[in-house]
Structure formats: C-alpha cells, structure tokens
Amino acid sequence: MTQKDPLADLPWPGATVTPSETCSKAIRGVCTKSLCAQRGISATGRALLTLGLSMLLLVYYTYYAVAEHRPSAVMRTALLGAMGWLGAQALLVFVTLVRPPGKRGSRALRLGMLLSVPLLFIAYLGLVSTEHFDIAKFAHGYPAGHALGCGLIALFLGALIAGGALVAWRRTDPYNPGLSGAMIGMVAGLASGSGMSVACSSHETFHSCIAHGAIVFVLSLAGFGLGRRLLAP
Amino acid sequence: MERYVDGHADAFDGLYRKLSSTLMGYLLRLTRNRARAEDLLQITFTKMHRARASYLKGAPVLPWAVAIARRSFLDERRAAAVRSEDLSADGSLPEPRPEAPALPVEMSDALEIALQKLPESYREAIELTKITGLSIQEAASVLGTTETAVKLRVHRGYNQLRKELESFQRPA
Numbered sequence: 001m002t003q004k005d006p007l008a009d010l011p012w013p014g015a016t017v018t019p020s021e022t023c024s025k026a027i028r029g030v031c032t033k034s035l036c037a038q039r040g041i042s043a044t045g046r047a048l049l050t051l052g053l054s055m056l057l058l059v060y061y062t063y064y065a066v067a068e069h070r071p072s073a074v075m076r077t078a079l080l081g082a083m084g085w086l087g088a089q090a091l092l093v094f095v096t097l098v099r100p101p102g103k104r105g106s107r108a109l110r111l112g113m114l115l116s117v118p119l120l121f122i123a124y125l126g127l128v129s130t131e132h133f134d135i136a137k138f139a140h141g142y143p144a145g146h147a148l149g150c151g152l153i154a155l156f157l158g159a160l161i162a163g164g165a166l167v168a169w170r171r172t173d174p175y176n177p178g179l180s181g182a183m184i185g186m187v188a189g190l191a192s193g194s195g196m197s198v199a200c201s202s203h204e205t206f207h208s209c210i211a212h213g214a215i216v217f218v219l220s221l222a223g224f225g226l227g228r229r230l231l232a233p
Numbered sequence: 234m235e236r237y238v239d240g241h242a243d244a245f246d247g248l249y250r251k252l253s254s255t256l257m258g259y260l261l262r263l264t265r266n267r268a269r270a271e272d273l274l275q276i277t278f279t280k281m282h283r284a285r286a287s288y289l290k291g292a293p294v295l296p297w298a299v300a301i302a303r304r305s306f307l308d309e310r311r312a313a314a315v316r317s318e319d320l321s322a323d324g325s326l327p328e329p330r331p332e333a334p335a336l337p338v339e340m341s342d343a344l345e346i347a348l349q350k351l352p353e354s355y356r357e358a359i360e361l362t363k364i365t366g367l368s369i370q371e372a373a374s375v376l377g378t379t380e381t382a383v384k385l386r387v388h389r390g391y392n393q394l395r396k397e398l399e400s401f402q403r404p405a
Contacts, residue, residue, distance in 0.1 A: 012364055013345060016254035017261050023271040024253065028245070030275070031282040037240035040286035107379055171284040174300035176377045233284030233301050 043098045046172070050097075050165040050184070051090055054191035057161055058082055061195035068201070074130065075198060081128060082194040085121070089187045092117070096183045097169065110179050114186060114220055121190060122213035125197065131204040138206040150200055151211035158192030158219050166226055171233040181227010182220045189216030234294045238285045249278070252295065256302050259365050263306045273309060277302040296371040299361070303375060347397035355390030358383050 019027075041049070061082075065075050096110050104110070133143060165184045173180045193212040197203075200212065236244035256277060260270040280301050288297070348356055361372040362383070369387075373380045 013262070013348075017258040017270075018254050019257045019271055019274055023274060024249070027253075027275055027278045028249065030279055031249075032242040032245050035240050035242050035245065037238070040288075043289050107377065171287040172289060174284075174297060174304055175374045179377075232304055233280045233287065 041168075043172075046168045047090075047093045047098045049168045050093055050187065051086070053161045053164050054086060054089055054187065057157060057191050058086065058195045058198070060157075061199040064199045068199070070199070070201065074203060077128065078194075078198040078203075081124065082198055085124075085190050085194040088117070089190050092183060092187055097180060107176065107179065110183060114179075114182055117186060118189070118213070118216040118220065121193060121216055122209050125193070125208040125213045126205050128197075129203050129205040129208045131202075133204055133206060135206065138204070143202075143204065143207060146202060147207045147211040150196065150202070150207065151215060154192045154196040154212060155215045155218060157195075158188045158215055159222070161191055162188035162219050162223055162226075166223070166230045170230050173227075173231045174233050177231035178224045178228040180231050182224040184227065185219040185221070185223020186216055188223070189219035192219075234285075234288060238288055248294070252298050253278075255295065255365060256298055259299060259360070260302055260306065262360055262364065263303075269309075273302065273305050276305045276309075280305065293371065296367055296375055299365060299367065299371075300375045343398060344394075347394050350397060351390050351393055355386050355393065358386035359390045359394075362387055 062075075062079060092113065096104055096113065138144060138147075162185050165188060166181060169180065169184060193215055196212045197208065200207075202208075234244075234248060237248050253274065257270060257274050260273045260277075261267060264270045264273065277298065281298060284301075348359070351359070357376060358372060361367045361375060362369060367375065369380050369383050373383045376383065
C-alpha cells in the first residue's frame with residue numbers, strides 16, 4: 001500500500017496580498033508626481049562608455065610614453081598587448097554586463113572569470129617582461145620603491161576609470177551588484193595595468209607582476225564593495 | 234514598464250496593479266508584519282521609481298521587482314540588527330511579538346509552521362518558486378545563486394516539509 005504524499009495537495013499560502021488603500025495612495029503619490037520620460041542610456045551605451053574610458057586611459061599612457069622617449073620597440077610590444085587586453089575587456093563587458101540582469105553569464109562563470117582573468121594577466125606580464133631581478137635585489141632599494149610608486153599611480157588611474165564606469169552602470173543590477181561591481185573593477189584594473197606597461201620604464205618581472213598586475217585584484221575587490229552600494233537600485 | 238519609463242502615469246497604475254499584491258505577499262511572508270511589509274513595499278516602489286531610467290530594456294519586470302524588494306528587506310533587517318530597541322512613549326520596553334501558535338489546528342496552519350521551521354535558504358527558495366511563482370532561473374537570479382543550488386534547496390526543503398507534515402497527519 002502506498003502512502004499519500006503529504007505535499008501533493010498542500011494548501012499553499014496565497015501569493016498575493018492586497019496592500020492597504022493608504023499605502024497604495026502613498027506609493028502612487030510618490031511614483032507619479034511630476035512623472036516625465038526618463039530614458040537612461042542603453043546597456044550598449046554604458047558598455048561603450050566604459051570601454052571609451054579604458055581607451056582614453058590607454059591614449060594618456062601612450063602619450064606619456066612618447067613624451068618620455070621610451071624605447072619604441074618595447075613600447076610597440078606593450079601597446080599591442082594593451083590593445084589585445086582592451087579586446088578582452090570588451091568581451092568581458094559585453095558578456096557579463098550588457099545583457100539584462102538575470103540573463104547574463106552564470107554566477108559560476110563570472111566568479112571563474114574574476115579569478116582566472118587576473119591570473120592570466122599576471123602570467124602575461126611575466127611572459128612579456130624583458131628583465132628579471134633576483135627577489136633580494138628587487139625587495140631592497142630603488143626597484144621596490146619604484147614598484148610602489150608605479151603601483152600607486154596605476155591604482156589611482158584605474159580607480160578613476162572604475163569610478164566612472166560604476167557611475168555609468170549605477171542602479172542597473174538588483175540581483176548581484178557586488179559581482180557586477182567586481183567585474184567593472186577588474187576591467188578598470190586591466191585597462192590601467194596594461195596601459196601602465198606601455199608608459200613604465202621598467203620591464204622587470206617582479207615589477208610588472210606586482211605593480212601592474214596586482215592592482216587588478218585590488219580594484220576587483222574595491223569594485224565588489226562599491227558595486228553593492230552603487231549598482232543596486 | 235517601458236511605458237512607465239517613458240512617463241505615462243497610467244502605465245504606472247497598470248504596473249502597480251500587476252506587481253503590488255505579489256510583492257506585498259512576498260514581503261509579508263518575509264517580515265510577518267503587515268506594517269513593516271507596507272513600509273518595505275513603499276521603499277521598493279520608490280527604488281523602482283528612482284531606478285526606472287536604469288531599467289535595462291528587455292529585463293523581466295517581476296524578478297527585477299522581487300530582487301529590489303528582497304534587497305530592501307535585507308538592508309532593513311541589517312539596519313535593525315544594529316539599532317537598539319526603541320522604548321515606547323511611556324518609557325517601557327515594547328511588547329514582545331506574538332509567537333506562532335504552538336499546535337496547528339489545520340493543514341494550512343501546519344504548513345505555515347513547517348515553513349517557518351525551515352532554514353532560511355530553503356524557505357526562500359520554496360517561497361519564490363512555489364508561492365511567488367518565479368521560475369527556477371528567475372529565483373536563482375533573485376537569490377544570486379545557480380539554478381542547481383535553487384533546485385537543491387527546494388528539494389531539501391520539500392524533504393523537511395514532508396517529515397514535518399507527516400508527523401502532523403499521523404493520528405495521535
């Protein structure tokens with residue numbers, strides 16, 4: 001004899017409850033008072049704005065490198081790399097931010113990107129660096145100080161891009177604003193880190209990985225925190 | 234939603250009619266207090282109003298609204314956790330909230346009590362999918378998790394509910 005499944009015909013509580021007339025009146029008052037058309041920029045527009053900021057930063061770094069008479073062969077390689085990373089940024093923005101919330105790449109995919117892309121970027125910086133110091137030589141004296149200064153400048157300029165992009169995407173994601181903020185921070189970090197490689201006079205492995213690469217993690221983390229405040233409606 | 238964004242007040246009325254009772258039901262289930270639920274409903278609609286220019290065309294409206302309501306509830310709960318208890322006008326502590334009835338008299342009461350006994354993650358998943366009527370994908374978006382996780386939570390929640398309700402159905 002089979003036992004009846006107690007969940008089969010459960011009297012589930014009703015999904016709908018009518019709010020009181022006072023409450024409805026108050027909401028209508030607020031939401032329809034001097035209501036006018038307020039069409040913000042489209043998701044594609046926001047994405048292009050984000051990428052435009054990245055491009056602007058790259059132009060600034062390139063201008064700086066030219067003004068400082070950096071060796072052209074090294075600069076050309078770094079510039080090509082930065083253009084490649086700009087393409088990667090475009091891909092990240094369009095895959096993880098442009099589609100409406102709820103239809104974007106899965107959370108696991110975005111988390112995977114947040115971990116793997118910065119690591120790939122650091123690996124790339126390690127590969128294209130032309131010098132390699134001993135860790136003891138790097139940690140003492142000028143190289144460490146230079147890396148700190150370089151990292152702070154890259155962080156500051158990356159934070160400006162991240163701030164601008166976060167404002168552009170403001171109030172667009174009630175679902176997972178922290179994750180979207182982290183994606184924006186990562187894109188800004190990639191823009192600043194790859195651009196800094198063009199402008200920087202040092203192409204040493206530790207310098208590149210720490211001063212130009214680690215900022216991607218820092219900005220992703222900052223983007224996560226700020227995104228929760230700025231990107232949620 | 235798009236007509237509302239374009240500034241049509243009648244479109245807001247339509248949107249309100251469509252969403253308000255579902256959101257109110259959802260918030261009432263979260264707060265178990267009508268006054269708080271109505272406050273949160275107002276906050277939710279105000280946030281939707283402020284964010285209407287950022288509404289991404291093509292996004293489904295109900296999960297978007299439910300996600301805003303849920304976030305408003307979590308913010309309010311977080312704020313309440315760090316707020317000290319208010320004294321009433323005569324300086325005494327407020328009355329404790331009435332407890333849920335200890336012994337269910339009907340199946341619906343038993344279900345209500347059993348739902349309240351579930352861990353929050355299971356309860357939320359069941360409420361969004363079974364009561365609010367969102368799809369698994371929409372519920373996963375609202376909860377910021379994967380579809381598999383939502384299915385797992387619903388399944389485990391059902392198992393716990395089944396156990397609770399079996400003991401209710403068993404004759405004394």
